[in-house]
Amino acid sequence: MAVLFFDIGATLADVSFEADGSLRFSPRPRVLDVLDHFADVRKGIISNPGPGQGAAERAAAALDEAFAGQFADDRLIHWGPKTSRAIFDEAVTSAEGTADGCVFVGEDHDERALARTAGMRTAAHPVFAQAAVDNRPVLWTRIGLPQGRTLAQLEALANGTEVVPVHVASDRLVLAMATTLGAEVLQRGGFITDLRGSVEDTAAFLVRDDRPVTMPEGFTDASDESSADTETVLRAAAAYGFVCAEVAGKAPPVGSLGPAPGGVYVAAPAGTAIEHVHPPGARPGHTERLLPDPALLSRPGEVQTEEFAVEGLAEGSGNGVPSPETVAAVRAAVTPEALRGHVARLSGVDPLVAGQPGKVRSRDASAADNARVVDALSLRFQELGLTVRRHAFRWRGHRLFNLEAEHRVEGADSAVLVTAHLDSTAASGHFVDADGRPRPYDPAVDPAPGADDDGSGTAAVLTAAECLRALIADGRQPTRTVRFVLFNAEEQGLVGSKFYARAAAATGDRIVGVLQMDMIAGLQSGSAPTVEIHAGSSVPGPVVGASDALGDLVARTVREIASDVTVQQLTGADDPAVGRSDHASFHERGWAAVAVSEDLFSSPQGTPGTGTRQYHTPGDTILDEDHDTQFAASIARCVTTTALTLAGL
Incomplete structure (x- = not known):
């Protein structure tokens, strides 16, 4: 009889950490049915609980809470990194059988490869555990x-x-x-x-x-x-x-x-x-x-999206017209100076945490500074009185986190998400070795300041949160939950937002709209300020009209409070950003979402955009001639105003 070993994160469950360090496992779709199918089969765990004292104990407690009685044999529970075959060899030994009689079920293909070197069979998803037992291919x-x-x-x-x-x-x-x-x-x-x-x-x-x-x-x-x-x-x-x-x-x-x-x-x-x-x-x-x-086939957000059609968006947000009080609060909080301060800390011009040594060299998912940035951002959101959660996932052997900060409104019909991505890259830069010969970008050591991409968007999310705090301190309350989310590993194929949206769909999250800011500070000297609002979706159905309606709200706000900025609304198949930023991960699940950016894409006639010319290079700094915090403030104000209006403020 085979022994089944499961990874936890993204395979058995979605993993999140509360601000107090407590751990939560949320079972993935179809997983409980698979475990019940194997009720009489010996089952174990091979999973990395992360560093720190007590990590394994916290993971074990969360496992027992989420999957009570399913993993009862402690001898088959193995906590630790899966960076070599060692932990898989230990698992085989604990099974007291042959390696070929053990199956490792894990989503990460690199980890499955290591399990195979230990002689184990593998399955890419719990649904295929029986196929692995039967030695049938997927x-x-x-x-x-x-x-x-x-x-x-x-x-x-x-x-x-x-x-x-x-x-x-x-x-x-x-x-x-x-x-x-x-x-x-x-x-x-x-x-x-x-x-x-x-x-x-x-x-x-x-x-x-x-x-x-x-x-x-x-x-x-x-x-x-x-x-x-x-x-x-x-x-x-x-x-x-x-x-x-x-x-x-x-x-x-x-x-x-x-x-x-x-x-x-x-x-x-x-x-x-x-x-x-x-x-x-x-x-x-x-x-x-x-x-x-x-x-992916059910698109659970579609039901909500049909509820929040054009009329629904308007009913929940005062017909989409921002109040003078909200506009005044946004202008006071979302300023060029505030954005510049955040970007300077995120991109390495100033210390990451004021008064402490240490500047950011790179926020690349492979860089050590990535985790430091997550820590600093988490602390800032907590200072604003928001409920902070870290959503864990793994990419290329790295343990990464998406960061979520929420102001929850009890009884609200849905949440409004204000988002950006926190990581950076300099993959398009030119690098040389010690002898002056060209070499590839090394994300572990090369600078990737990412001041515009997407330090500007991350800074805008922070100032939006600061604005909400000011409004609440002034006695106002939204009628919808407001959530500020910063995705990791966007530069690696939208990985972080895909994990986040997938988990949100699995838990039945209700989202009225996602407003993603990805590169909002790039403006070439002498160019007219232009904002792109991307609503185009490759996913058919209600999400198309709802995303267009969300884009209309942003465009209307731009015309009302930043009349000097030209609006380019892009939608349908002609939108060049279809599937290309983190908003697309929400389209996949049926939720309304838009990406707002500088003039990044060339026009259909081939005219180049007027955004940064330092895209994905070490030159993407706050000192770059194309980095314009006044322009960034205009876009950030419009997105923040739209989000707060949609939230009922």
């Missing part, structure tokens, strides 16, 4: 939905068999993990399955390729549909060819999973850093990490 699978078949029908079948989606490309195509058994169930239900390579120790990514596509001769008279299909295939081939060339000789081969929106799906083996592959001319957000999630 395959990357493209699922086609013919006319007459819906995502809801697909979900009904998928949730009863061995299928877990990882990306919904459209209402006609879904990328998933599936066994042949699961694929047969879908086929009998009228769906089309295209089985690709084995999942094993790989992870799925969507790599977009923004380079122009040269159409073959003879397509001048082709139908629009035929031309579009051909362009999709050619773009996917070009993107895949570029990825393969970039990783050749550095890692195992990357597998193609076929065309994807704007590029190609790839299966990257353990140790292959697809996030560091940048096609020429790539626009922001060109790489997206795909996570398994049964809720």
Whole structure:
């Protein structure tokens, strides 16, 4: 009889830490059903509780609270880092059997690779634990939905068999993990399955390729549909060819999973850093990490989004018109000086914590300063009287945190989220070794100040929280919960926001709208200040209209309180930021969301944007000539005013 060992974070449960250090595990969808299925099978844990005295004890208590009685044999509980095969060898020994009789169930493909070196079988999701016991493969699978078949029908079948989606490309195509058994169930239900390579120790990514596509001769008279299909295939081939060339000789081969929106799906083996592959001319957000999630098909936010349609947004926010009191409070709190102070601390110009030594060199997810920044931001939010939680996840062996600070309104119908990403990168910079020869960016040691990307957005979230505190101190109260969220590892394929949104969907969170600020301080000298409001979603359904309505509220506010700023509202398929910033993680779950930025993208006519020219370089500093805190304050004021108005202030 096999012994099953489970990772916890993102596999069994979503993990969050309260301000007092207490730990909470929230079971992931379908997990409890899987555990019940294996009620008579010996089950253990292989998970990293994090550093610090008492971490294992706190994790054990949280495990018992979330999964009472499921992991009763203490000999099979193994706490510690999974950076080598050692902990997996220990687990095999504790099972008192052969390694081949042990199964490690974990979402992280690098950890599964280590488990395999110890001789264990592996499963990429609890749903596939039985397949691993039976030694049946799990395959990357493209699922086609013919006319007459819906995502809801697909979900009904998928949730009863061995299928877990990882990306919904459209209402006609879904990328998933599936066994042949699961694929047969879908086929009998009228769906089309295209089985690709084995999942094993790989992870799925969507790599977009923004380079122009040269159409073959003879397509001048082709139908629009035929031309579009051909362009999709050619773009996917070009993107895949570029990825393969970039990783050749550095890692195992990357597998193609076929065309994807704007590029190609790839299966990257353990140790292959697809996030560091940048096609020429790539626009922001060109790489997206795909996570398994049964809720991708149900889009739980859609029910709420239908409730908060245009009329609903207006009813909850005074018809969307900001009150003079709110506007005055925002102008007082969200100032160029306040933003500059926060950005200076986040980007290393000033000490991270006033009065203490130590400046930030980089907020890159691989940099040691990333954790210090999270600590400092957490402390500042606590000083503002907000309830602070850290949402833990792992990326490339690093233990990272999203940061959430909340003012909860009891009985509120929903929450308004004001968000940005706290990490940085300098992956587009030019670096040389000791002999002056070009070398790749080293995120562990190279400077990545990220003053604009996204120090400016993070600073704006902080000033929004400071404004809320001032309003509450003045005796005013919102009617909706207001939540300030800073995502980590955005530069690694939107990883942090995907983990956060996935967990929010699993717990039935009610969100009326997400206002993401990603790069708001870039303005080239002599250029007219222009703000981009991105509402475009690749996800069809109610989220489209609701995100447009949310974008309308921001645009209206800009015209009312920052009339010198030109508004570019971008939506639909023509929005160049579709799927490319953290707001897209909420679109995936059906919630209304927009990303607000400087003039970052080129116009359809090819005119370059007027934002920063130091994108993803060490030159993205507060001293850069393109960094304009007055412009940043204009955008931050408009977003903050919209959020507080939507929250009933």
